[in-house]
Amino acid sequence: MQPAPxxxxxxxxxxxxxxxxxxxxxxxxxxxxxxxxxxxxxxxPVTYQAFMGEERTRRRYWARSLVGWRHFGGARPNGTHHAxxxxxxxxxxxxxxxxxxxxxxxxxxxxxxxxxxxxxxxVRCMGCDWRQPRDVFQQELDRLNPGWxxxxxxxxxxxxxxxxxxxxxxxxxxxxxxxxGVLKPDVVFFGENVPRERVMLAMAALEAADAVLVVGSxxxxxxxxxxxxxxxxxxxPVAAVNLGRTRADPLLSLKVEQxxxxxxxxxxx
Numbered sequence: 001m002q003p004a005p006x007x008x009x010x011x012x013x014x015x016x017x018x019x020x021x022x023x024x025x026x027x028x029x030x031x032x033x034x035x036x037x038x039x040x041x042x043x044x045p046v047t048y049q050a051f052m053g054e055e056r057t058r059r060r061y062w063a064r065s066l067v068g069w070r071h072f073g074g075a076r077p078n079g080t081h082h083a084x085x086x087x088x089x090x091x092x093x094x095x096x097x098x099x100x101x102x103x104x105x106x107x108x109x110x111x112x113x114x115x116x117x118x119x120x121x122x123v124r125c126m127g128c129d130w131r132q133p134r135d136v137f138q139q140e141l142d143r144l145n146p147g148w149x150x151x152x153x154x155x156x157x158x159x160x161x162x163x164x165x166x167x168x169x170x171x172x173x174x175x176x177x178x179x180x181g182v183l184k185p186d187v188v189f190f191g192e193n194v195p196r197e198r199v200m201l202a203m204a205a206l207e208a209a210d211a212v213l214v215v216g217s218x219x220x221x222x223x224x225x226x227x228x229x230x231x232x233x234x235x236x237p238v239a240a241v242n243l244g245r246t247r248a249d250p251l252l253s254l255k256v257e258q259x260x261x262x263x264x265x266x267x268x269x
Contacts, residue, residue: 006256007266009239010092013211017202018084018096019227023216023242025102027078027261029071032216048192052126052182056168063171065185066141067151072102072120073135079261079268080215081108086267088112095205099217099224101187114202116194116223118187127181134185144172194223206230214240216260219247 010016022032050057085108087093096113098105101120105113123137124130142149148171176183188194206212212231217240219225228248231238237253240246241263249255256263 005254009254014092015094015210017094017206017209017212019224020098020215021217023260024080025100025104028075030075045190048189058173059168059171062173063168066148069138077104077108081105083264083267085109094209097202114198116198120185120187122186123183124186125176125181126184128179130176130178140174211236212238
């Protein structure tokens with residue numbers, strides 16, 4: 001059933017700044033992080049400091065990623081992504097800023113996208129900035145660690161997999177072929193700063209927009225919450241589609257507590 005208040009909000013504000021989170025991709029089979037109260041459902045992700053500072057942490061990360069990538073890398077856009085792409089096609093979207101690293105907005109045909117936290121489908125060297133597609137790096141991990149990709153594990157957010165009882169001491173992670181440096185997925189880890197140019201680009205679009213639509217985010221992480229806070233300070237109305245509490249609840253003009261694809265289905269009618 002069409003959520004009339006949300007439809008009115010979108011019709012009334014033709015230049016939307018859209019901010020998306022993990023709730024957009026759950027219908028694509030990618031788990032989210034938080035429960036309806038905004039608390040972690042699982043152990044928080046690895047931090048930048050731990051990844052860069054500990055070889056054992058890097059082995060554990062890449063082993064779990066090798067197993068998880070076969071599912072994550074094959075995810076496809078769902079109704080939420082297609083509905084938001086329709087908004088852009090209608091000329092009603094100033095910019096879409098996503099906190100997700102799955103690239104599904106791009107696969108749905110979205111053009112005006114800022115990947116706030118980067119993309120998991122790229123690997124980069126932290127020494128010389130050499131880059132490689134994640135699919136190619138997966139082949140190298142498979143070659144060095146035969147049998148790992150066939151392990152069964154529970155899927156986790158961001159291409160991760162639950163392998164808590166597995167030993168990682170013998171797992172081999174290749175160095176950068178250009179300089180021998182540390183290879184890291186091209187995403188912003190916890191404890192790492194979002195590149196300034198992405199924030200500036202998003203803030204400029206927010207200034208030009210007349211309202212904000214949050215889709216599938218609890219906004220518990222400041223990197224996303226900052227845009228809603230800035231919108232509220234500027235007197236711009238904010239609507240959110242999210243199951244459960246968000247950090248910005250007191251700032252919202254409208255809140256729709258429904259699954260994202262269900263709430264936005266009217267855009268595809």
